[in-house]
Amino acid sequence: MTGTTQDDYTDRYARRVRGMTTSEIRALFAVASRPEVVSLAGGSPYIAALPLDAVGEMLNQLAAEQGASSLQYGIGQGTVDLRERICEVMALSGISGASPDDVVVTVGGQQALDLLARLFLDPGDVVLAEGPSYVGALGVFQAAQAQVTHVPMDDEGLIPAALEEAIAATERSGKKAKFLYTIPTFQNPAGVTLTDERREQVLDICERAGLLVVEDDPYGMLSFEGEAPRPLRARRREGVFYVSTFSKTFAPGLRVGWILAPHAVREKLVMMSEANVLCPSAFAQGAVTQYLSTMPWQEQIKVYREIYRERRDAMLTSLRDLMPPGTSWTHPTGGLFVWATLPEGLDSKAMMPRAIAARVAYVPGTGFYADGTGRSNMRLNFSFSSPERIREGIRRLSGVMEQELAM
Ligand code: PMP
Numbered sequence: 001m002t003g004t005t006q007d008d009y010t011d012r013y014a015r016r017v018r019g020m021t022t023s024e025i026r027a028l029f030a031v032a033s034r035p036e037v038v039s040l041a042g043g044s045p046y047i048a049a050l051p052l053d054a055v056g057e058m059l060n061q062l063a064a065e066q067g068a069s070s071l072q073y074g075i076g077q078g079t080v081d082l083r084e085r086i087c088e089v090m091a092l093s094g095i096s097g098a099s100p101d102d103v104v105v106t107v108g109g110q111q112a113l114d115l116l117a118r119l120f121l122d123p124g125d126v127v128l129a130e131g132p133s134y135v136g137a138l139g140v141f142q143a144a145q146a147q148v149t150h151v152p153m154d155d156e157g158l159i160p161a162a163l164e165e166a167i168a169a170t171e172r173s174g175k176k177a178k179f180l181y182t183i184p185t186f187q188n189p190a191g192v193t194l195t196d197e198r199r200e201q202v203l204d205i206c207e208r209a210g211l212l213v214v215e216d217d218p219y220g221m222l223s224f225e226g227e228a229p230r231p232l233r234a235r236r237r238e239g240v241f242y243v244s245t246f247s248k249t250f251a252p253g254l255r256v257g258w259i260l261a262p263h264a265v266r267e268k269l270v271m272m273s274e275a276n277v278l279c280p281s282a283f284a285q286g287a288v289t290q291y292l293s294t295m296p297w298q299e300q301i302k303v304y305r306e307i308y309r310e311r312r313d314a315m316l317t318s319l320r321d322l323m324p325p326g327t328s329w330t331h332p333t334g335g336l337f338v339w340a341t342l343p344e345g346l347d348s349k350a351m352m353p354r355a356i357a358a359r360v361a362y363v364p365g366t367g368f369y370a371d372g373t374g375r376s377n378m379r380l381n382f383s384f385s386s387p388e389r390i391r392e393g394i395r396r397l398s399g400v401m402e403q404e405l406a407m
Contacts, residue, residue, distance in 0.1 A: 015123075015145070016123075016143055016144070016145050019142060020142070020143075028352055028353065028356055028361070029041060029361070031356050031361075032356060032361035036359050037356065037359045037360065037361055038359060038360045038361070038385060038389050038390075038392055038393030038396060039360075039361045039381075039384070039385070039393075040360065040361060040362045040380045040381050040382070040385065040390070040393050040394075040397075041361040041362050041363050041379075041381065042381055042384055043188065043336055043337070043381055043383075044252070044381075044383065044384045045247070045248050045251075045252065045304070045336070045383055045384075046304070046307055046308075046383055046384055047251060047252075047253075049300075049303055049304060049307055050250075050251065050300065051295075051300075054295065055251075055291070055295075058287070058290050058291065058294065058295065059287055061290075062283065062286045062287060062290055063283075066286060069282060069286070070282050070283045070286035071282065071283060072282055073278065073279055073282065074279040074280065074281075074282035074285065075279055076270045076271070076273050076274035076278070076279050077103075077104055077105065077266075077270045077273075078103070078104065078105020078106075078258070078279075078280055078285060079105070079282070079285050079286075079289065080100060081285075081289045082105055082256075082285045082288060082289045083100035083101075083103040083105065083258075084100045085288070085289055085292045085293065086100070086103050086105070086258050086260075087099070087100050087103065088292075089292070090233075090242070090244075090260065092221075092298075093217070093220050093221065093228075093230065093231055093234065094230035094231060094234035095230075095231060095233050095234045095242065095260070096234070098260055099263075101263070101266070102260055102261055102262070102263050102266050103258050103259070103260055104258060104259045104261060104266060104269045104270055104273060105256065105257075105258050105280045105285060106256075106257045106258055106259060106273065106280060107255045107256075107257070107277055107280050107281070108245055108247060108252070108255040108256065108257045109216065109218055109243050109244060109245035109247065109257035110136055110140075110257070111257065111273070111276070111277065111280075112243040112245075112257050112258065112259045113136070113137050113140045113181075113214070113216065113243060114140050114143075114276070115259065115269050115272050115273055115276070116179075116214055116241055116243070116259065116269075117140045117141060117143070117144040117146070118144065118272050118276075119265065119268060119269060119272060120178050120179060120212070121141070121144040121145075121146045121178060123144070123145035123146070124145065124146070124147065124175075125144075125146045125147070125175075125178045126146065126147050126148075126149055126170050126175050126176070126177040126178060127141050127146050127147070127148050127149070127177065127178060127179060127180075127181055128148075128149050128150075128151055128163065128166050128167070128170070128177045128179070128180045128181070128211070129141075129148050129149075129150060129151065129180070129181040129182070129370075130150065130151055130152075130153050130157075130158055130181075130182060130183065130187060130190070131150025131151060131152050131153070131368075131369060131373075132150070132189050132190055132339070132365060132368030132369055132374060132377070132379075133148070133150065133181065133183070133368055133369075133370075134183060134188045134189070134216065134368070135189075135363075135367045135368055137181055137216065138368070138369075138370050141181075141370070142370070146178075147370075148370035148371075149166050149169070149170060149177070150369060150370065150371065151163050151166045151180075153187070153190055153192055154192075155192055155330065155331075156192070156193075156194065156195045156198055157184060157187065157192050157193055157194030157195060157198055158182060158184070158194055158198065158202060160198055160201040160202055160205060163180070163202060163205055163206075164205055167205070167209045167211065176210075177209075177211055178211075178212065179211060179212035179213060179214050179241075180202075180206055180211055180212070180213050180214070181214045181216065182194075182202070182213065182214070182215060182216065182232070183215075183216045183217070183218075183219075184199065184202075184215065184217070184229075184231070184232060185217055185219055185220045185228045185229065185231070185334070185335075186219035186220070186222060186223070186228070186332055186333070186334040186335025186336075186337075187335070187337075188218075188219070188335065188336070188337055189337050189339050189363070189365075189368050189379035190330055190337070190339040191330040191331075191332030191335055191337045191338050191339050192330055192332070192339075193228065193229065193332075193333060193334070194229065195229065196229045196230075199229060199230075199232055199235060200235065202232070203232055203235060203236050203240075206239065207236070207239065211239075212239050212240075212241065213232055213236075213239060213240045213241065214241045214243065215231060215232045215233055215240055215241065215242050215243065216243045216244075217231055217242065217243065217244045218244060218245045218247060218248050219248055219334060219335040219336065220244070220334075221248075221249055221301050222248060222249075222301070222304060222305060222308060222334045222335055222336070223305065223333065223334035224305055224308065224309035224312060224332075224333055224334050225333045225334070228333075228334060233260060237262070238262060239262070241259060241260070241261055241262075242259065242260040243257065243258070243259050244257060244258060245257035245258070246288050248336070249297070249301055249304075250288060250291055250297065250300075251287075254281075254284040254287055254288060255280075255281065255284060256280065256281075256284050256285060256287075256288045305334075307383075308334075308335075308336065308382065308383050310387055311382040311383065311385070311386075311387055311390055312332060312338070312382050313387075314382070314387035314388075314390045314391055315338055315380060315382040315390050315394065316329075316331060316338070317391075318390060318391045318394035318395065319338070319340070319394055322394050322395055322398040323340075323394075323398050323401070324343055324398060324401050324402055324405060325343065326342075326343030326344060327340060327341065327342055327343055327401070328340070328341045329341065329380075336381055336382065336383040337379050337380065337381055337382070338379075338380045338382065339365075339377060339378075339379055339380075340377065340378050340379075340380055341376055341377055342376045342377065342378065342401065343401070343405060344376075345405070346376065346401060346404055346405065347375045347376070348362070348364040348365055348366070348374075348375055348376065348377060348378040349364040349365075349366050349375055350375075351364075351400060351401070351404055352364055354400050354403070354404070355396075355397060355400050358396045358397075358399060358400045359396060360393045360396035360397045360400070362378040362379060362380055362397065363378060363379040364377075364378055365377025365378055365379065367379075380394075
């Protein structure tokens with residue numbers, strides 16, 4: 001029978017599942033995907049900018065000429081060819097000398113985060129993460145029954161003194177944080193970037209405290225203003241787990257990401273991935289390898305940077321021109337997102353149904369905190385919609401906010 005909400009299995013669920021609830025926001029997103037709604041809610045790259053005919057030809061060839069391996073099972077760690085290409089990609093961001101042997105290919109960055117959570121987290125363990133942080137990572141930590149302590153950011157990213165305080169507070173509570181989960185570059189959702197100076201400070205603090213670092217870097221190559229600061233992993237080898245993905249530089253539909261791990265733990269990650277997915281898709285890995293080897297992928301990234309910069313500018317200009325007084329927002333220099341703070345008294349979660357009725361969607365800030373805060377914030381995406389649609393979306397959004405303020 002369809003349409004029933006009755007769940008007769010609740011008593012049988014594992015403990016880790018019991019806290020999971022379907023969010024009402026998810027239902028609203030189904031409506032938000034209607035064409036008349038300007039969705040500033042998603043996190044999708046602008047795939048239409050890819051040379052889809054050439055990619056199609058490449059995929060045909062992959063099946064026709066390398067089908068015996070690309071349509072077969074593969075090895076748990078991922079193909080050697082792709083791991084070699086990944087090391088070349090990382091070298092472009094400043095991570096030099098990485099060995100393909102220390103790379104584990106994953107089903108997107110998401111599986112990479114899941115594997116690291118399985119590797120390190122017992123129920124009740126503490127993870128430190130920026131506040132706000134990536135919703136998918138918070139889901140992983142929740143499934144691992146870990147407790148997330150948020151560390152605040154400002155325009156220069158994570159605040160080092162606040163990190164020290166969070167470490168100390170965790171110790172005072174009789175616990176020790178297992179790792180810092182951080183997105184230092186073009187953060188999702190805040191759109192801010194940790195400065196060079198703070199990168200060194202954060203690494204020093206973590207090293208002194210014996211805290212591992214999980215560095216999540218999907219957006220580092222999508223810079224609009226010069227090169228992004230070098231990743232944390234480029235500065236420190238030990239204790240830093242580097243996670244990235246081809247979702248934002250090529251295609252999220254292929255689900256290919258990776259972890260660069262210290263050699264000692266690489267084997268454990270592979271074993272856990274095998275238990276989890278046997279092996280990442282050989283076909284998807286072949287597609288990424290071919291793309292990196294035979295197509296002008298770095299030129300394509302320049303195309304993305306141009307498109308996203310124009311859209312970011314459209315969003316920032318519209319926000320400046322249209323938002324009611326008392327609203328503030330971040331000024332990202334790369335990536336996909338702006339983080340807005342609403343005027344006193346507005347609640348982004350409560351306002352969402354009215355925004356949908358006005359045919360505009362965003363993600364309420366509450367999704368990005370493990371502790372239910374974030375009601376005065378929202379995440380706005382600028383990668384997917386055209387500059388005209390972005391302007392129209394911000395116009396509709398400001399109209400909804402004006403109405404709320406008048407109530
Ligand atoms: N980390 C961050 C910070 C992200 O924004 C995303 C995707 N939105 C991911 C990880 C996961 O990406 P994927 O699984 O598509 O590689």
